[in-house]
Amino acid sequence: MAPTFVSVKPGFGGLEGSYEEARVVFLGIPLDSTSSYRSGSRFAPSRIREASLNLETHLMSLGVELAERGGIADLGDLLLSSDLAEDGRRIEEAVRGILEDGKLPALLGGEHTLTLFSLAAFGDVYLLQLDAHRDLREEYLGSRINHATVMRRVLDRVGPERLIQLGVRSCSSEEAEFGKGIRFYTTEQLLEEGESVLREVRREVGSSPVYLTLDLDVLDPAFAPAVSTPEPGGLSTLDLLRILRGLRGLNLKGFDVVEVVPPFDTGITAFAAARAIYELLGILL
Ligand SMILES: [Mn+2]
Secondary structure (H helix, E strand, O other), X not given: OOOOOOOOOOOOOOOOXXXXXXXXXEEEEOOOOOOOOOOOHXXXXXXXXXXXXXXXXXXXXXXXXXXXXXXXXXXXXXXXXXOHXXXXXXXXXXXXXXXXXXXXXXXXXXXXXHHHHHHOOOOOOEEEEEOOEOOOOOOEOOEOOOOOOHHHHHOOOOOHHHEEEEEEOEOOHHHHHHHHHOEEEEHHXXXXXXXXXXXXXXXXXXXXXXXXXXXXXXXXXXXXOOEOOOOOOOEOXXXXXXXXXXOOOOEEEEEEEEOEOHHHOOOHHHHHXXXXXXXXXXXXX
């Protein structure tokens, strides 16, 4: 008798269809070269996909069956080198290709530095950053381009009024000073006045194009222990899902999910990431 195999095919949630008909296109970006503490985010795209296959495609919260909606493709993971500048070019080019085809890039990171390269493919967008950290250092550990400086580098290209930081609760004195001119809402503000924060964000952004970057460390380490730099005092997974649901109606043009480091995970973090992505698909499709 032939042995029975259980195979896990690549793709998000088993939902992937043809590229031609897709509106949302997944692309794994296993970037893992500037992590200062915990590395291993190169394994995150496949772990998040694996988790996605073990969650329901029917979203109770929204009353949506994603399998009936269609419109999803998954290109697999981008092949990267060990050179950050070269990887940056590859990421930008790949994202630009998806955008030129009129589709929404959904990037599975990877460390946060990839956001800088992804954004380079977009025109003028609002950047919504869900993150425990402000990532506004001018340089970190002697380098100007890394996960701790990524939003500072983004501001080299995007006006400071276009960056909105949500869920932040940790920064250096330098970042606090520099970041005074940048709109931010702390974790506690989100928890205590979440609805009015979201109203303000909507009013500010209007119908302008938006890019969302979700750093899983916005969650409390109890809910997302396997992130590169855990920061205690964060959101619960349910808080995050509610916030994401509250973004419905924004003109979202792309998103990334970053900083999951599977070698430190029991699966909780990858599942939280996959579930957050489901919520986003629910409001997008
Ligand atoms: Mn962070």
